Amino acid sequence: MAIEAWYMEESEEDQRLPHHRNPKEFVSLNNLADLGVIYWHLNAKNYENDEELDKIRKERGYNYMDFLDLCPEKMDNYEQKLKNFFTEHFHADEEIRYCLEGSGYFDIRDKEDRWIRVWVKQGDMIVLPAGIHHRFTLDTGNYVKLMRLFVGEPVWAAYNRPQEEHPARKEYTKNFVGNVGVALEAH
Numbered sequence: 066m067a068i069e070a071w072y073m074e075e076s077e078e079d080q081r082l083p084h085h086r087n088p089k090e091f092v093s094l095n096n097l098a099d100l101g102v103i104y105w106h107l108n109a110k111n112y113e114n115d116e117e118l119d120k121i122r123k124e125r126g127y128n129y130m131d132f133l134d135l136c137p138e139k140m141d142n143y144e145q146k147l148k149n150f151f152t153e154h155f156h157a158d159e160e161i162r163y164c165l166e167g168s169g170y171f172d173i174r175d176k177e178d179r180w181i182r183v184w185v186k187q188g189d190m191i192v193l194p195a196g197i198h199h200r201f202t203l204d205t206g207n208y209v210k211l212m213r214l215f216v217g218e219p220v221w222a223a224y225n226r227p228q229e230e231h232p233a234r235k236e237y238t239k240n241f242v243g244n245v246g247v248a249l250e251a252h
């Protein structure tokens with residue numbers, strides 16, 4: 066089963082709800098790829114001895130690995146942390162997450178700055194490119210176990226929007242959003 070993604074309805078309701086538009090507007094894997102988002106579905110029960118995972122890690126240089134276990138019982142200030150994850154930001158490197166248990170939402174901005182909600186469940190592994198605006202939340206299941214991968218020593222620094230002059234943001238805009246800004250400036 067492929068990953069599910071959809072355009073979000075803007076709403077002040079609980080961020081853990083699906084926030085579908087009415088009618089629902091789904092987003093394909095190709096649309097996600099156009100934004101630089103890469104996806105695999107792997108066997109999460111076998112992550113310790115998974116040749117497919119090993120191959121991806123080798124090819125992409127993901128030598129660093131650790132785990133995040135997120136749920137109210139294991140975290141102090143769960144509600145506050147949930148809000149912090151939900152602050153729109155980007156990174157200077159890829160954000161690579163592999164869902165081993167539970168589920169959650171990665172929200173990413175499309176080229177027109179609309180929110181796309183990507184529902185990550187057991188076995189889903191996604192790569193968000195450097196410079197893409199995004200945020201994360203758990204869903205109403207309130208549990209996710211994620212594997213984090215990184216090339217070399219991890220840097221988790223987040224740049225909250227807006228920081229359009231940051232090199233990673235400029236590079237992302239150039240590669241995936243196109244020269245919309247340039248065309249506007251020319252007029």
Ligand SMILES: [Fe+2]
Pocket residue numbers: 154155156160199223
């Ligand atoms: Fe992030």
